[in-house]
Amino acid sequence: MKRLWSVLTVIALAAATTACSESGGGSGSSTPGVTDTEILIGTHMPLTGPAAAGYSKIAPASKAYFDYVNANGGVHGRKITYKIMDDTYNPATTQQVVRELVLQDKVFAVLNGLGTPTHTGVLDFLKTNRVPDLFVASGSRSWNQPDKYPGTFGFNVDYTVEGKILATHVKETQAGKKVCFLGQDDDFGKDSLAGIEKILGPVAAKQSYVTSNPNVGPQMGALKQAGCQVVMLATVPGFTALSIGTAAKIGFKPQFVVSQVGADLGTLTKSLGAAAPLTEGLISANYLPLATDPANPWIQLFTKVNTQYNAGAELDNNAVYGMSVAYLFVQSLQSAGKDLTRDGLIAAVEKGGFQGPGLVPVRFAKGDHSGYAGEQLSKVEGGKQIYFGTPYTTDDDAGAVTAYTTAPVAPPQNGIPAAS
């Protein structure tokens, strides 16, 4: 009978660990995660692991903005609670933490889940559970499939649009040069390359990397061998730094043109340390005001929020990004009205018409769930990342790349979007 006892204790323990905490459930409201005084939302972020450099600062900045809104009365009387889960940029862990958010914590929505490989794996799960999946922190085209995933919306300019804009610049200023590509071995790299090749035709050489293997020596060697003069990178910040550093080590000095998601100068400078001057001349693009532009009214607002609510963290472009996401989410909540439901929120986002810190508009409409419509080019000059030229917009197909000339709006007086 000893063994029977043993087995029964195992089962009892399993029962104990599984039964001990069940979240309290909503009070009075049938919508998960929403009460009269609170909205519970969650996210998955790489707080540790290969993509943590830079990205780990996004969610705390979003939370800081929510705290600012909460301190000023919340949205329709409800305070926003933002639960941040660390998935270490590992798709398998993302599966775990998103299940925990949805099944255990019963969040109202998932906001700004970060990463192409990570978030792709939870699309079906979120759809099955009818959880709004707003403003995914990635530019994969997968987020823009309203028929297949009606609750999923992007935020970033999609990688194909970005590829087209960056490639147009390369075509105009680096005519006749040999252009090559290094990208992440997933939809991030693939979508980006698709955009580049729509403008430039096939690139001279292409290489890929995986985040689980922090070595791009062979790839940079191959690109040097191929005689590349321009290298376009679809890389996360850690791997941008790694690529630039590795290239310098082997005496390879091409012009680097980098996707927005991997080009935050603050993050690169920290990763490269003493080798930071290697970033000089780096071309990238962005759709949000740059943290290094103190004259911008949005940066002034975000600096104020950051100082008050972000525990002394530095306001870099990752923080600007996090706060812009939070601002857009508050706009969506305002637009969804006092009677908050999941369907109501999705309808409000589809209604669109949001004006915020972006240099270009967000596209949201009934048949379009992609985020920002375009980007403005930036360049590292004298150790500072600055914009040049005008913003451009385009689609992810054969459409032309066109200049966007409407000036961005100023933030509201109190820094909180008004109810519409």
Next chain:
Amino acid sequence: MSGKMKIATIVAGVAVVVVLTLVFPPFRTYQLATVGAYLCVTAGLTVLTGLNGQLSLGHGALMATGAYTLALSVNAGWPLTAAFAAALVVTTVIGGVVGLAAARLRGPYLAGLTLAVAVVVPAITSTFDGTFNSDQGLSVALEPPPGTVTVEQWQAWLAWGAALIVLVLLQLLIGGRFGRELKAVRDDETAARLAGVGVARTQVLAFVVSAACAGIGGALFAVLAQSVSPGAFPLSLSLFLVMAIVIGGLGSLAGAAWGAVLLVALPALAHTVTEGIDAQRLEGNLPLALFGVTLIVVMLAAPGGIAALRPFKRSPFKRSPFTKAGLRPLRKRSKA
């Protein structure tokens, strides 16, 4: 306890778990399902390592084999049962190949070989990214469960159904002649050979059985997560599996059950702890530390593992945990 009693215990235990899935909230049911999937693997591994003395650090890779086979089969339009069968067959074959090599190796060389198997998974998925889709992995498109059953309940039933079959078959296997051969080979290869036991044959068979169990476990993981990616089968998973069976109690199926529970409970505990102290950046690393500490504590307090503890027995040292549970395989082996 007689063999029939043990099987009755297994059936009763699984029945209790199935009842639990009816009353638990969805997330707990999902965790229960994960325990079931782990149990398939740890049960097979404890037979290999505990009863046959072969240390495998590569079972995570065998799980990945099962998981990817299931994902590719399901996405090719095969029904779930056929996909499970395919996962079983493919892992058995891979297990046979690794087992053939493993049977010729001893001690650190055996550990080295199996370690290499574990390390090679991400490299394979990114080299053949057309098939395996690199780090992003594959989605597993599953039919919704029949009737009013929730997805989590359906997953738990699948996992525990498979665990039931695995446990009963393993119990039948180790309760008879094969079990005695396993132990004979573990304790003294020369003596076993003199007694007419085919040493290499037994070792390869043990590896194959264990690999098949790992394949089933891996396939279940693909069903649970509805996706497979190399990140789900890192080297640390293989190490965790070995630690789990050692902490649980090497060589016993009850120990494997304890190990499976710990594999789910410890990371969950780490998560609760980090949530309380607002140190979320610790979270990715804390389960490793927690597992290490548990291993040290259990080895100091109960060298035979949790399953060897007998809190309800009056004279706990009548059957010493030292001789009973698994210290013998560490003894120096004779040259084959």
